[in-house]
Amino acid sequence: MIGGTAVLLAGCNAHQSTLAPFGADAADIRHLFLIMLAGALVIATAVALLMRHAVRAPEGDLTHRGGMRLVLWLGGIVPTIVLLGLLVYSLPYMKPRPVGPADLTIAVEGEQFWWRVTYRPTDGATVESANEVRIPVGRTVAVRLTATDVVHSFWIPGLGGKMDMIPGRTNTLVVRADKAGRYRGQCAEFCGLSHALMALDVVAMPPAAFDAWLAAQRGAALRNGARATGDGASLFASNGCNACHAIRGTVAAGRIGPDLTHFGARATLAAGILPMTTTNVARFVRHPQAIKPGVRMPAFPHLTEAEATAIARYLQGLT
Structure with a gap:
Protein backbone atom coordinates (compact mmCIF):
# COMPACT_ATOMS: atom_id res chain seq x y z
CA MET A 1 0.00 0.00 0.00
CA ILE A 2 2.80 2.39 0.93
CA GLY A 3 4.61 1.61 -2.33
CA GLY A 4 1.48 2.28 -4.35
CA THR A 5 0.93 5.57 -2.54
CA ALA A 6 4.50 6.62 -3.28
CA VAL A 7 4.00 5.90 -6.98
CA LEU A 8 0.81 7.99 -7.05
CA LEU A 9 2.47 10.88 -5.22
CA ALA A 10 5.38 10.78 -7.65
CA GLY A 11 2.91 11.49 -10.46
CA CYS A 12 1.71 14.77 -8.93
CA ASN A 13 2.08 17.76 -11.23
CA ALA A 14 4.65 20.13 -9.75
CA HIS A 15 2.68 23.09 -11.10
CA GLN A 16 -0.58 22.09 -9.39
CA SER A 17 0.22 20.13 -6.28
CA THR A 18 0.16 20.86 -2.56
CA LEU A 19 3.22 18.62 -2.30
CA ALA A 20 5.17 21.01 -4.58
CA PRO A 21 4.54 24.34 -2.83
CA PHE A 22 5.67 27.76 -4.00
CA GLY A 23 3.88 29.58 -1.19
CA ALA A 24 4.39 29.69 2.57
CA ASP A 25 0.87 28.47 3.40
CA ALA A 26 1.06 25.53 1.01
CA ALA A 27 4.42 24.60 2.57
CA ASP A 28 2.70 24.55 5.97
CA ILE A 29 -0.08 22.36 4.54
CA ARG A 30 2.49 19.92 3.15
CA HIS A 31 4.30 19.85 6.49
CA LEU A 32 1.06 19.12 8.36
CA PHE A 33 0.16 16.45 5.81
CA LEU A 34 3.43 14.64 6.43
CA ILE A 35 3.01 14.91 10.21
CA MET A 36 -0.58 13.66 10.00
CA LEU A 37 0.55 10.83 7.75
CA ALA A 38 3.14 9.79 10.32
CA GLY A 39 0.48 9.88 13.04
CA ALA A 40 -1.89 7.80 10.92
CA LEU A 41 0.88 5.24 10.35
CA VAL A 42 1.49 5.01 14.11
CA ILE A 43 -2.21 4.34 14.73
CA ALA A 44 -2.44 1.87 11.83
CA THR A 45 0.66 0.04 13.07
CA ALA A 46 -0.79 -0.22 16.58
CA VAL A 47 -4.05 -1.64 15.22
CA ALA A 48 -2.16 -4.11 12.99
CA LEU A 49 -0.07 -5.31 15.96
CA LEU A 50 -3.21 -5.75 18.00
CA MET A 51 -4.79 -7.84 15.24
CA ARG A 52 -1.62 -9.93 14.82
CA HIS A 53 -1.41 -10.63 18.53
CA ALA A 54 -5.08 -11.56 18.72
CA VAL A 55 -4.83 -13.96 15.76
CA ARG A 56 -1.51 -15.64 16.58
CA ALA A 57 -1.72 -15.87 20.35
CA PRO A 58 -1.91 -19.49 21.56
CA GLU A 59 -5.26 -20.67 22.82
CA GLY A 60 -5.73 -19.60 26.40
CA ASP A 61 -2.77 -17.20 26.32
CA LEU A 62 -5.00 -14.17 25.98
CA THR A 63 -7.52 -13.86 28.76
CA HIS A 64 -10.61 -11.75 28.55
CA ARG A 65 -9.09 -9.28 30.97
CA GLY A 66 -5.83 -9.14 29.03
CA GLY A 67 -7.67 -8.69 25.74
CA MET A 68 -9.72 -5.85 27.12
CA ARG A 69 -6.50 -4.20 28.36
CA LEU A 70 -4.97 -4.46 24.88
CA VAL A 71 -8.09 -3.02 23.27
CA LEU A 72 -8.11 -0.20 25.79
CA TRP A 73 -4.47 0.77 25.20
CA LEU A 74 -3.98 0.08 21.50
CA GLY A 75 -7.53 0.80 20.43
CA GLY A 76 -8.35 3.73 22.69
CA ILE A 77 -5.63 5.37 24.75
CA VAL A 78 -2.79 5.35 22.17
CA PRO A 79 -4.94 6.72 19.30
CA THR A 80 -6.38 9.38 21.60
CA ILE A 81 -2.91 10.51 22.70
CA VAL A 82 -1.63 10.57 19.11
CA LEU A 83 -4.65 12.49 17.79
CA LEU A 84 -4.54 14.96 20.66
CA GLY A 85 -0.85 15.53 20.05
CA LEU A 86 -1.49 16.13 16.36
CA LEU A 87 -4.25 18.60 17.19
CA VAL A 88 -2.07 20.57 19.60
CA TYR A 89 0.80 20.54 17.10
CA SER A 90 -1.38 21.80 14.23
CA LEU A 91 -3.18 24.62 16.09
CA PRO A 92 -0.45 27.25 15.50
CA TYR A 93 -0.61 26.55 11.75
CA MET A 94 -4.33 27.40 11.72
CA LYS A 95 -3.70 31.00 12.77
CA PRO A 96 -4.50 33.36 9.87
CA ARG A 97 -1.59 35.24 8.36
CA PRO A 98 -1.74 38.90 9.46
CA VAL A 99 -2.53 41.55 6.84
CA GLY A 100 -1.15 45.07 7.08
CA PRO A 101 -2.49 48.29 5.53
CA ALA A 102 0.43 48.35 3.09
CA ASP A 103 -0.24 44.84 1.75
CA LEU A 104 -1.63 44.29 -1.74
CA THR A 105 -5.29 43.35 -2.12
CA ILE A 106 -6.55 41.37 -5.12
CA ALA A 107 -10.29 40.87 -5.63
CA VAL A 108 -11.18 37.68 -7.51
CA GLU A 109 -14.78 37.11 -8.59
CA GLY A 110 -15.88 33.72 -9.89
CA GLU A 111 -18.23 33.59 -12.87
CA GLN A 112 -19.38 30.80 -15.19
CA PHE A 113 -16.71 29.88 -16.19
CA TRP A 114 -13.98 32.44 -15.73
CA TRP A 115 -12.32 34.71 -13.15
CA ARG A 116 -12.64 38.48 -12.87
CA VAL A 117 -9.42 39.77 -11.26
CA THR A 118 -9.01 43.30 -9.84
CA TYR A 119 -5.77 44.56 -8.31
CA ARG A 120 -6.18 47.10 -5.54
CA PRO A 121 -2.77 48.47 -4.53
CA THR A 122 -2.39 50.88 -1.65
CA ASP A 123 -2.24 53.92 -3.96
CA GLY A 124 -5.88 53.34 -4.91
CA ALA A 125 -5.38 52.91 -8.68
CA THR A 126 -7.24 49.68 -9.42
CA VAL A 127 -6.40 47.48 -12.39
CA GLU A 128 -8.80 44.91 -13.83
CA SER A 129 -7.77 41.73 -15.60
CA ALA A 130 -9.14 38.21 -16.05
CA ASN A 131 -8.18 34.55 -15.76
CA GLU A 132 -4.68 35.29 -14.52
CA VAL A 133 -3.42 36.24 -11.06
CA ARG A 134 0.02 37.80 -10.60
CA ILE A 135 1.56 38.22 -7.17
CA PRO A 136 4.89 39.54 -5.88
CA VAL A 137 7.25 37.03 -4.25
CA GLY A 138 7.88 37.59 -0.56
CA ARG A 139 4.94 39.94 -0.01
CA THR A 140 1.70 39.21 1.81
CA VAL A 141 -1.34 39.39 -0.46
CA ALA A 142 -4.99 39.45 0.65
CA VAL A 143 -7.19 37.75 -1.95
CA ARG A 144 -10.82 38.78 -1.50
CA LEU A 145 -13.11 36.15 -2.98
CA THR A 146 -16.73 36.35 -4.09
CA ALA A 147 -18.95 35.01 -6.87
CA THR A 148 -21.53 36.42 -9.26
CA ASP A 149 -23.75 33.46 -10.09
CA VAL A 150 -23.15 30.16 -8.25
CA VAL A 151 -20.73 28.90 -5.62
CA HIS A 152 -17.18 28.49 -6.90
CA SER A 153 -14.03 27.57 -5.01
CA PHE A 154 -10.65 29.24 -5.42
CA TRP A 155 -7.77 26.79 -5.14
CA ILE A 156 -4.12 27.26 -6.01
CA PRO A 157 -2.64 24.07 -4.52
CA GLY A 158 0.98 25.23 -4.52
CA LEU A 159 0.14 28.58 -2.89
CA GLY A 160 -2.38 27.90 -0.13
CA GLY A 161 -5.59 26.23 0.88
CA LYS A 162 -8.86 26.34 -1.01
CA MET A 163 -11.66 28.74 -0.14
CA ASP A 164 -15.25 28.98 -1.35
CA MET A 165 -16.52 31.91 -3.41
CA ILE A 166 -20.13 32.58 -2.41
CA PRO A 167 -22.52 35.06 -4.05
CA GLY A 168 -23.27 37.95 -1.70
CA ARG A 169 -20.38 37.14 0.62
CA THR A 170 -16.67 38.02 0.59
CA ASN A 171 -14.12 35.57 1.97
CA THR A 172 -10.47 36.55 2.38
CA LEU A 173 -7.56 34.23 1.65
CA VAL A 174 -4.17 35.58 2.77
CA VAL A 175 -1.15 34.14 0.95
CA ARG A 176 2.55 34.73 0.36
CA ALA A 177 4.57 33.30 -2.52
CA ASP A 178 8.16 32.28 -1.78
CA LYS A 179 9.25 31.17 -5.24
CA ALA A 180 8.85 32.79 -8.65
CA GLY A 181 7.29 30.90 -11.53
CA ARG A 182 4.08 30.18 -13.45
CA TYR A 183 1.65 27.83 -11.78
CA ARG A 184 -1.94 26.69 -12.14
CA GLY A 185 -5.09 27.14 -10.11
CA GLN A 186 -8.49 25.53 -10.43
CA CYS A 187 -12.12 25.93 -9.41
CA ALA A 188 -12.64 23.23 -6.78
CA GLU A 189 -16.45 23.43 -6.44
CA PHE A 190 -18.77 22.04 -9.10
CA CYS A 191 -20.27 25.10 -10.76
CA GLY A 192 -21.80 23.83 -14.02
CA LEU A 193 -21.03 22.08 -17.28
CA SER A 194 -17.53 23.54 -17.67
CA HIS A 195 -16.47 23.33 -14.05
CA ALA A 196 -13.46 21.18 -14.99
CA LEU A 197 -12.52 23.79 -17.62
CA MET A 198 -12.38 26.69 -15.16
CA ALA A 199 -8.68 27.06 -14.44
CA LEU A 200 -6.39 30.06 -14.08
CA ASP A 201 -2.74 30.96 -14.45
CA VAL A 202 -0.86 32.09 -11.36
CA VAL A 203 2.37 34.01 -11.89
CA ALA A 204 4.65 34.71 -8.93
CA MET A 205 7.07 37.50 -9.85
CA PRO A 206 10.06 39.21 -8.22
CA PRO A 207 8.75 42.34 -6.43
CA ALA A 208 10.42 44.86 -8.76
CA ALA A 209 9.16 43.03 -11.85
CA PHE A 210 5.65 42.87 -10.37
CA ASP A 211 5.61 46.61 -9.61
CA ALA A 212 6.69 47.39 -13.18
CA TRP A 213 4.10 45.00 -14.61
CA LEU A 214 1.30 46.48 -12.50
CA ALA A 215 2.25 50.02 -13.53
CA ALA A 216 2.17 48.98 -17.19
CA GLN A 217 -1.24 47.33 -16.74
CA ARG A 218 -2.78 50.63 -15.74
CA GLY A 219 -2.25 52.03 -19.19
CA ALA A 220 -4.33 51.48 -22.30
Whole structure:
Protein backbone atom coordinates (compact mmCIF):
# COMPACT_ATOMS: atom_id res chain seq x y z
CA MET A 1 0.00 0.00 0.00
CA ILE A 2 2.80 2.39 0.93
CA GLY A 3 4.61 1.61 -2.33
CA GLY A 4 1.48 2.28 -4.35
CA THR A 5 0.93 5.57 -2.54
CA ALA A 6 4.50 6.62 -3.28
CA VAL A 7 4.00 5.90 -6.98
CA LEU A 8 0.81 7.99 -7.05
CA LEU A 9 2.47 10.88 -5.22
CA ALA A 10 5.38 10.78 -7.65
CA GLY A 11 2.91 11.49 -10.46
CA CYS A 12 1.71 14.77 -8.93
CA ASN A 13 2.08 17.76 -11.23
CA ALA A 14 4.65 20.13 -9.75
CA HIS A 15 2.68 23.09 -11.10
CA GLN A 16 -0.58 22.09 -9.39
CA SER A 17 0.22 20.13 -6.28
CA THR A 18 0.16 20.86 -2.56
CA LEU A 19 3.22 18.62 -2.30
CA ALA A 20 5.17 21.01 -4.58
CA PRO A 21 4.54 24.34 -2.83
CA PHE A 22 5.67 27.76 -4.00
CA GLY A 23 3.88 29.58 -1.19
CA ALA A 24 4.39 29.69 2.57
CA ASP A 25 0.87 28.47 3.40
CA ALA A 26 1.06 25.53 1.01
CA ALA A 27 4.42 24.60 2.57
CA ASP A 28 2.70 24.55 5.97
CA ILE A 29 -0.08 22.36 4.54
CA ARG A 30 2.49 19.92 3.15
CA HIS A 31 4.30 19.85 6.49
CA LEU A 32 1.06 19.12 8.36
CA PHE A 33 0.16 16.45 5.81
CA LEU A 34 3.43 14.64 6.43
CA ILE A 35 3.01 14.91 10.21
CA MET A 36 -0.58 13.66 10.00
CA LEU A 37 0.55 10.83 7.75
CA ALA A 38 3.14 9.79 10.32
CA GLY A 39 0.48 9.88 13.04
CA ALA A 40 -1.89 7.80 10.92
CA LEU A 41 0.88 5.24 10.35
CA VAL A 42 1.49 5.01 14.11
CA ILE A 43 -2.21 4.34 14.73
CA ALA A 44 -2.44 1.87 11.83
CA THR A 45 0.66 0.04 13.07
CA ALA A 46 -0.79 -0.22 16.58
CA VAL A 47 -4.05 -1.64 15.22
CA ALA A 48 -2.16 -4.11 12.99
CA LEU A 49 -0.07 -5.31 15.96
CA LEU A 50 -3.21 -5.75 18.00
CA MET A 51 -4.79 -7.84 15.24
CA ARG A 52 -1.62 -9.93 14.82
CA HIS A 53 -1.41 -10.63 18.53
CA ALA A 54 -5.08 -11.56 18.72
CA VAL A 55 -4.83 -13.96 15.76
CA ARG A 56 -1.51 -15.64 16.58
CA ALA A 57 -1.72 -15.87 20.35
CA PRO A 58 -1.91 -19.49 21.56
CA GLU A 59 -5.26 -20.67 22.82
CA GLY A 60 -5.73 -19.60 26.40
CA ASP A 61 -2.77 -17.20 26.32
CA LEU A 62 -5.00 -14.17 25.98
CA THR A 63 -7.52 -13.86 28.76
CA HIS A 64 -10.61 -11.75 28.55
CA ARG A 65 -9.09 -9.28 30.97
CA GLY A 66 -5.83 -9.14 29.03
CA GLY A 67 -7.67 -8.69 25.74
CA MET A 68 -9.72 -5.85 27.12
CA ARG A 69 -6.50 -4.20 28.36
CA LEU A 70 -4.97 -4.46 24.88
CA VAL A 71 -8.09 -3.02 23.27
CA LEU A 72 -8.11 -0.20 25.79
CA TRP A 73 -4.47 0.77 25.20
CA LEU A 74 -3.98 0.08 21.50
CA GLY A 75 -7.53 0.80 20.43
CA GLY A 76 -8.35 3.73 22.69
CA ILE A 77 -5.63 5.37 24.75
CA VAL A 78 -2.79 5.35 22.17
CA PRO A 79 -4.94 6.72 19.30
CA THR A 80 -6.38 9.38 21.60
CA ILE A 81 -2.91 10.51 22.70
CA VAL A 82 -1.63 10.57 19.11
CA LEU A 83 -4.65 12.49 17.79
CA LEU A 84 -4.54 14.96 20.66
CA GLY A 85 -0.85 15.53 20.05
CA LEU A 86 -1.49 16.13 16.36
CA LEU A 87 -4.25 18.60 17.19
CA VAL A 88 -2.07 20.57 19.60
CA TYR A 89 0.80 20.54 17.10
CA SER A 90 -1.38 21.80 14.23
CA LEU A 91 -3.18 24.62 16.09
CA PRO A 92 -0.45 27.25 15.50
CA TYR A 93 -0.61 26.55 11.75
CA MET A 94 -4.33 27.40 11.72
CA LYS A 95 -3.70 31.00 12.77
CA PRO A 96 -4.50 33.36 9.87
CA ARG A 97 -1.59 35.24 8.36
CA PRO A 98 -1.74 38.90 9.46
CA VAL A 99 -2.53 41.55 6.84
CA GLY A 100 -1.15 45.07 7.08
CA PRO A 101 -2.49 48.29 5.53
CA ALA A 102 0.43 48.35 3.09
CA ASP A 103 -0.24 44.84 1.75
CA LEU A 104 -1.63 44.29 -1.74
CA THR A 105 -5.29 43.35 -2.12
CA ILE A 106 -6.55 41.37 -5.12
CA ALA A 107 -10.29 40.87 -5.63
CA VAL A 108 -11.18 37.68 -7.51
CA GLU A 109 -14.78 37.11 -8.59
CA GLY A 110 -15.88 33.72 -9.89
CA GLU A 111 -18.23 33.59 -12.87
CA GLN A 112 -19.38 30.80 -15.19
CA PHE A 113 -16.71 29.88 -16.19
CA TRP A 114 -13.98 32.44 -15.73
CA TRP A 115 -12.32 34.71 -13.15
CA ARG A 116 -12.64 38.48 -12.87
CA VAL A 117 -9.42 39.77 -11.26
CA THR A 118 -9.01 43.30 -9.84
CA TYR A 119 -5.77 44.56 -8.31
CA ARG A 120 -6.18 47.10 -5.54
CA PRO A 121 -2.77 48.47 -4.53
CA THR A 122 -2.39 50.88 -1.65
CA ASP A 123 -2.24 53.92 -3.96
CA GLY A 124 -5.88 53.34 -4.91
CA ALA A 125 -5.38 52.91 -8.68
CA THR A 126 -7.24 49.68 -9.42
CA VAL A 127 -6.40 47.48 -12.39
CA GLU A 128 -8.80 44.91 -13.83
CA SER A 129 -7.77 41.73 -15.60
CA ALA A 130 -9.14 38.21 -16.05
CA ASN A 131 -8.18 34.55 -15.76
CA GLU A 132 -4.68 35.29 -14.52
CA VAL A 133 -3.42 36.24 -11.06
CA ARG A 134 0.02 37.80 -10.60
CA ILE A 135 1.56 38.22 -7.17
CA PRO A 136 4.89 39.54 -5.88
CA VAL A 137 7.25 37.03 -4.25
CA GLY A 138 7.88 37.59 -0.56
CA ARG A 139 4.94 39.94 -0.01
CA THR A 140 1.70 39.21 1.81
CA VAL A 141 -1.34 39.39 -0.46
CA ALA A 142 -4.99 39.45 0.65
CA VAL A 143 -7.19 37.75 -1.95
CA ARG A 144 -10.82 38.78 -1.50
CA LEU A 145 -13.11 36.15 -2.98
CA THR A 146 -16.73 36.35 -4.09
CA ALA A 147 -18.95 35.01 -6.87
CA THR A 148 -21.53 36.42 -9.26
CA ASP A 149 -23.75 33.46 -10.09
CA VAL A 150 -23.15 30.16 -8.25
CA VAL A 151 -20.73 28.90 -5.62
CA HIS A 152 -17.18 28.49 -6.90
CA SER A 153 -14.03 27.57 -5.01
CA PHE A 154 -10.65 29.24 -5.42
CA TRP A 155 -7.77 26.79 -5.14
CA ILE A 156 -4.12 27.26 -6.01
CA PRO A 157 -2.64 24.07 -4.52
CA GLY A 158 0.98 25.23 -4.52
CA LEU A 159 0.14 28.58 -2.89
CA GLY A 160 -2.38 27.90 -0.13
CA GLY A 161 -5.59 26.23 0.88
CA LYS A 162 -8.86 26.34 -1.01
CA MET A 163 -11.66 28.74 -0.14
CA ASP A 164 -15.25 28.98 -1.35
CA MET A 165 -16.52 31.91 -3.41
CA ILE A 166 -20.13 32.58 -2.41
CA PRO A 167 -22.52 35.06 -4.05
CA GLY A 168 -23.27 37.95 -1.70
CA ARG A 169 -20.38 37.14 0.62
CA THR A 170 -16.67 38.02 0.59
CA ASN A 171 -14.12 35.57 1.97
CA THR A 172 -10.47 36.55 2.38
CA LEU A 173 -7.56 34.23 1.65
CA VAL A 174 -4.17 35.58 2.77
CA VAL A 175 -1.15 34.14 0.95
CA ARG A 176 2.55 34.73 0.36
CA ALA A 177 4.57 33.30 -2.52
CA ASP A 178 8.16 32.28 -1.78
CA LYS A 179 9.25 31.17 -5.24
CA ALA A 180 8.85 32.79 -8.65
CA GLY A 181 7.29 30.90 -11.53
CA ARG A 182 4.08 30.18 -13.45
CA TYR A 183 1.65 27.83 -11.78
CA ARG A 184 -1.94 26.69 -12.14
CA GLY A 185 -5.09 27.14 -10.11
CA GLN A 186 -8.49 25.53 -10.43
CA CYS A 187 -12.12 25.93 -9.41
CA ALA A 188 -12.64 23.23 -6.78
CA GLU A 189 -16.45 23.43 -6.44
CA PHE A 190 -18.77 22.04 -9.10
CA CYS A 191 -20.27 25.10 -10.76
CA GLY A 192 -21.80 23.83 -14.02
CA LEU A 193 -21.03 22.08 -17.28
CA SER A 194 -17.53 23.54 -17.67
CA HIS A 195 -16.47 23.33 -14.05
CA ALA A 196 -13.46 21.18 -14.99
CA LEU A 197 -12.52 23.79 -17.62
CA MET A 198 -12.38 26.69 -15.16
CA ALA A 199 -8.68 27.06 -14.44
CA LEU A 200 -6.39 30.06 -14.08
CA ASP A 201 -2.74 30.96 -14.45
CA VAL A 202 -0.86 32.09 -11.36
CA VAL A 203 2.37 34.01 -11.89
CA ALA A 204 4.65 34.71 -8.93
CA MET A 205 7.07 37.50 -9.85
CA PRO A 206 10.06 39.21 -8.22
CA PRO A 207 8.75 42.34 -6.43
CA ALA A 208 10.42 44.86 -8.76
CA ALA A 209 9.16 43.03 -11.85
CA PHE A 210 5.65 42.87 -10.37
CA ASP A 211 5.61 46.61 -9.61
CA ALA A 212 6.69 47.39 -13.18
CA TRP A 213 4.10 45.00 -14.61
CA LEU A 214 1.30 46.48 -12.50
CA ALA A 215 2.25 50.02 -13.53
CA ALA A 216 2.17 48.98 -17.19
CA GLN A 217 -1.24 47.33 -16.74
CA ARG A 218 -2.78 50.63 -15.74
CA GLY A 219 -2.25 52.03 -19.19
CA ALA A 220 -4.33 51.48 -22.30
CA ALA A 221 -3.33 48.54 -24.46
CA LEU A 222 -3.09 50.82 -27.49
CA ARG A 223 -0.01 52.45 -26.01
CA ASN A 224 1.72 49.08 -26.23
CA GLY A 225 1.32 48.62 -29.97
CA ALA A 226 -2.24 47.43 -30.62
CA ARG A 227 -3.97 49.26 -33.46
CA ALA A 228 -7.27 51.02 -32.98
CA THR A 229 -8.09 50.65 -36.66
CA GLY A 230 -8.13 47.79 -39.12
CA ASP A 231 -10.43 44.92 -40.01
CA GLY A 232 -10.12 43.21 -36.63
CA ALA A 233 -11.01 46.32 -34.62
CA SER A 234 -13.91 47.15 -36.94
CA LEU A 235 -15.28 43.61 -36.80
CA PHE A 236 -14.93 43.59 -33.00
CA ALA A 237 -17.06 46.74 -32.77
CA SER A 238 -19.58 45.93 -35.52
CA ASN A 239 -20.41 42.54 -33.99
CA GLY A 240 -21.21 44.05 -30.63
CA CYS A 241 -18.21 42.63 -28.74
CA ASN A 242 -17.70 45.97 -27.01
CA ALA A 243 -21.09 45.56 -25.31
CA CYS A 244 -19.66 42.78 -23.14
CA HIS A 245 -15.90 43.47 -23.06
CA ALA A 246 -13.79 46.46 -22.06
CA ILE A 247 -10.57 47.60 -23.73
CA ARG A 248 -9.06 50.68 -22.13
CA GLY A 249 -8.20 53.32 -24.68
CA THR A 250 -11.13 52.39 -26.95
CA VAL A 251 -14.89 52.85 -26.84
CA ALA A 252 -15.28 49.24 -25.61
CA ALA A 253 -16.48 49.49 -22.01
CA GLY A 254 -18.60 46.38 -21.44
CA ARG A 255 -18.68 44.78 -17.99
CA ILE A 256 -20.41 41.48 -18.70
CA GLY A 257 -17.39 39.54 -19.95
CA PRO A 258 -13.66 39.58 -19.19
CA ASP A 259 -11.62 42.76 -19.56
CA LEU A 260 -9.52 42.38 -22.73
CA THR A 261 -7.24 45.40 -22.33
CA HIS A 262 -4.03 43.35 -22.17
CA PHE A 263 -5.49 40.13 -23.53
CA GLY A 264 -2.58 39.39 -25.88
CA ALA A 265 -0.07 39.38 -23.02
CA ARG A 266 -1.72 36.38 -21.36
CA ALA A 267 -0.30 32.91 -21.93
CA THR A 268 -3.69 31.19 -22.15
CA LEU A 269 -7.30 31.91 -23.01
CA ALA A 270 -10.73 30.60 -22.03
CA ALA A 271 -9.74 30.56 -18.33
CA GLY A 272 -6.48 28.69 -18.63
CA ILE A 273 -7.51 25.82 -20.89
CA LEU A 274 -6.06 26.80 -24.30
CA PRO A 275 -2.68 28.20 -25.38
CA MET A 276 -2.82 31.76 -26.66
CA THR A 277 -2.70 31.20 -30.43
CA THR A 278 -4.50 32.93 -33.27
CA THR A 279 -6.24 29.68 -34.24
CA ASN A 280 -7.54 29.07 -30.72
CA VAL A 281 -8.77 32.64 -30.30
CA ALA A 282 -10.60 32.49 -33.64
CA ARG A 283 -12.20 29.16 -32.71
CA PHE A 284 -13.39 30.51 -29.39
CA VAL A 285 -14.83 33.64 -31.01
CA ARG A 286 -16.90 31.62 -33.49
CA HIS A 287 -17.93 28.62 -31.36
CA PRO A 288 -17.26 29.15 -27.64
CA GLN A 289 -19.80 26.48 -26.62
CA ALA A 290 -17.85 23.84 -28.53
CA ILE A 291 -14.79 24.57 -26.41
CA LYS A 292 -16.46 25.38 -23.10
CA PRO A 293 -20.03 24.00 -22.78
CA GLY A 294 -22.39 26.24 -20.84
CA VAL A 295 -20.31 29.39 -21.26
CA ARG A 296 -22.44 32.52 -21.50
CA MET A 297 -20.57 34.07 -24.40
CA PRO A 298 -22.75 33.95 -27.54
CA ALA A 299 -21.50 32.16 -30.64
CA PHE A 300 -20.69 34.01 -33.88
CA PRO A 301 -21.02 31.27 -36.52
CA HIS A 302 -21.84 33.84 -39.19
CA LEU A 303 -18.24 35.08 -39.10
CA THR A 304 -16.01 33.64 -41.78
CA GLU A 305 -12.69 32.10 -40.78
CA ALA A 306 -10.93 35.14 -42.20
CA GLU A 307 -13.07 37.52 -40.12
CA ALA A 308 -12.61 35.50 -36.94
CA THR A 309 -8.86 35.42 -37.59
CA ALA A 310 -8.81 39.19 -38.05
CA ILE A 311 -10.52 39.65 -34.67
CA ALA A 312 -8.12 37.16 -33.10
CA ARG A 313 -5.09 39.03 -34.42
CA TYR A 314 -6.49 42.31 -33.16
CA LEU A 315 -7.05 40.85 -29.68
CA GLN A 316 -3.58 39.32 -29.63
CA GLY A 317 -2.17 42.75 -30.35
CA LEU A 318 -3.60 44.02 -27.07
CA THR A 319 -0.48 43.60 -24.95
